[in-house]
Amino acid sequence: MSSPKSSLPQKRLRRLEKLYGRLKRSLVGIGFIFPGSIVKRFMPCGKPSCRCATDVSKRHGPYYEWTRKLKGKTVTVRLTAGQALRYEDWIRNRRKLKKILMRMQAVSIQAAQTQTTTMLRH
Secondary structure: OOOHHHHHHHHHHHHHHHHHHHHHHHOOOOOOOOOOEEEEEEEOOOOOOOHHHOOHHHOEEEEEEEEEEEOOEEEEEEEOHHHHHHHHHHHHHHHHHHHHHHHHHHHHHHHHHHHHHHHHHO
């Protein structure tokens, strides 16, 4: 018969396994993932006689740009409004995925620590 103290780590391990299972299931709904960020810009055209040269609120745009790192260099690509909306969703998915993976890792570490503690007692 196991003592109440030895069953505590087992209960904790079962709880961590259930949490890990919920995290795994939450991955199913994640769509495409995409790196980088989207920026919405209003820019001057450079013509001294244009309205944008004297009034910041009259700048041209919006222009959408996707920025990411590629081989250590920052790369920027101009996008349409539709592309920007789609990519923003995919970038959100990537951030969500990273959060879930970090949580899964933390739960895994807790499970390993629980098992190590259990093994040391025996």
